[in-house]
Amino acid sequence: MPHFNNLADAAEFLAKQTEIMDSYSRFQAKRQPWFFSPNGSLSGATSKPIHFNTWADWNQLSQNQKRFLIERAHLKETSIGPKDYDKLKHAYLFWPPRLYPVYWGGGDAEAFTCSVFVGDCMYYCGFNSNNGKYHSAKDFWMGRVNGFRLVDKDKGVRRGDVCTYKGGEHVEIVTSVDGSKSIFGNLSFCSRGAGHSTGDQGEERCGWGATADRYVNISEWKFFRLAK
Numbered sequence: 001m002p003h004f005n006n007l008a009d010a011a012e013f014l015a016k017q018t019e020i021m022d023s024y025s026r027f028q029a030k031r032q033p034w035f036f037s038p039n040g041s042l043s044g045a046t047s048k049p050i051h052f053n054t055w056a057d058w059n060q061l062s063q064n065q066k067r068f069l070i071e072r073a074h075l076k077e078t079s080i081g082p083k084d085y086d087k088l089k090h091a092y093l094f095w096p097p098r099l100y101p102v103y104w105g106g107g108d109a110e111a112f113t114c115s116v117f118v119g120d121c122m123y124y125c126g127f128n129s130n131n132g133k134y135h136s137a138k139d140f141w142m143g144r145v146n147g148f149r150l151v152d153k154d155k156g157v158r159r160g161d162v163c164t165y166k167g168g169e170h171v172e173i174v175t176s177v178d179g180s181k182s183i184f185g186n187l188s189f190c191s192r193g194a195g196h197s198t199g200d201q202g203e204e205r206c207g208w209g210a211t212a213d214r215y216v217n218i219s220e221w222k223f224f225r226l227a228k
Contacts, residue, residue, distance in 0.1 A: 010121035015202030034103045038098060157174060174190070
């Protein structure tokens with residue numbers, strides 16, 4: 001597994017992991033109750049079975065392992081039998097070995113994909129989870145995430161800071177701050193995250209352009225930095 005020292009580096013790597021981003025999209029749209037994560041310590045995380053060589057191995061699988069294989073094989077859970085082994089085996093072979101389907105029902109803040117994206121980036125930087133869950137955007141906004149401190153905007157926001165929006169509605173990771181793209185002296189920044197209302201996952205958004213809302217000093221944004 002890759003390891004990064006800066007959350008922005010992790011965000012740029014994670015955004016390129018197509019299988020993970022696609023799973024975020026389906027999870028966010030409630031088309032499936034799971035998303036892929038590199039973090040196997042999350043509650044509901046399901047590891048790939050060590051082997052699935054014959055139909056006899058089926059009864060040794062956990063319920064979520066079965067659920068995942070059934071879904072990926074496009075089968076119905078109520079009628080699974082030995083006749084389905086070939087399709088299930090095909091699904092097993094295409095299960096990425098270093099990714100865990102995480103079964104979260106959704107609906108709570110920790111299940112929003114913006115929080116999942118930041119949590120996965122933190123995992124790539126050596127953090128684990130909070131009792132099997134990731135911190136929500138509101139946890140950051142309220143300063144409840146151990147190891148992170150509120151950034152004094154007058155002293156400068158920088159690449160790798162966590163940015164959270166408007167009372168904890170959303171959370172992302174700052175990828176750059178650009179003084180040349182400012183308005184009335186207010187620095188603009190770019191950030192990368194997931195869970196946008198458009199359904200985009202992992203894309204970078206900046207303070208200029210059609211949605212000119214990423215400016216450091218507006219009150220809707222707070223920034224948090226890993227304390228050293």
